[in-house]
């Protein structure tokens with residue numbers, strides 16, 4: 001657990017909801033410990049009552065009634081945030097809740113939370129590679145100040161873009177293995193082009209970051225993080241020892257924000 005915040009009631013259950021552009025990411029917390037994490041579809045419409053709809057709850061029964069818990073939301077999709085506006089016990093995290101310097105006003109809350117969570121755990125400076133709908137780099141220096149970052153289409157979005165905007169190319173799904181680089185069929189050629197270019201690009205960003213901050217940790221998160229993390233050491237061998245994979249990184253940042261709000265009540269009510 002990080003150094004920035006301490007929980008007051010260790011037994012308190014709460015739910016974290018991170019709203020991404022592809023789907024909802026959920027975590028049920030007991031105090032500062034994640035009990036269960038799962039993903040669901042976006043909500044399709046306005047909610048009439050204040051319960052959390054069953055279709056977004058985890059498939060297996062758990063010991064507490066999750067739909068009654070305080071809900072802490074971090075969202076990069078305003079229309080989805082709005083659907084929760086009438087829910088009881090909802091708190092929405094904003095950039096003002098994040099104690100990092102130099103954040104620009106419309107920086108994605110997911111990027112700010114992930115890099116706060118990463119730096120709080122592994123120390124600053126810190127670079128986060130979030131391989132979600134968009135693939136983002138977010139770097140913070142030793143003074144907890146945003147250095148900057150970059151945004152490009154995520155893997156699935158790149159496959160979709162080719163499939164949807166060309167006559168002859170199919171929409172390819174990410175498979176678990178690395179493709180042949182010099183492909184002799186269309187599907188493999190698409191896989192090769194996107195995957196090797198993204199891997200080389202990520203390696204290039206990380207090498208540049210390490211030139212500025214040689215001892216910085218680099219943390220991968222997001223839906224495609226495992227695939228990229230697993231395959232990157234073939235491009236930069238030192239990756240294996242100097243980088244980390246944290247599927248729940250965003251929840252670490254949300255936990256810091258939520259616990260801090262329990263102490264100071266700084267949240268804006270939705």
Ligand SMILES: Nc1ncnc2c1ncn2[C@@H]1O[C@H](COP(=O)(O)OP(=O)(O)O)[C@@H](O)[C@H]1O
Pocket residue numbers: 019020021022023024131132133134154155156157174222223224
């Ligand atoms: N069920 C799924 N829906 C969407 N993307 C998925 C799914 N399963 C795996 N992915 C992969 O995860 C990536 C999206 O990452 P994710 O972190 O879920 O996005 P976001 O947080 O932006 O909603 C996609 O590029 C895709 O390859």
Ligand SMILES: CC(C)(COP(=O)(O)O)[C@@H](O)C(=O)NCCC(=O)O
Pocket residue numbers: 019020021022076106107108109110111130132133134135136151
């Ligand atoms: C870059 C993002 C679209 C990434 O979203 P995600 O892939 O996690 O759904 C999101 O962080 C966002 O909307 N950012 C605002 C612009 C910025 O960060 O500069």
Ligand SMILES: [K+]
Pocket residue numbers: none
């Ligand atoms: K958009």
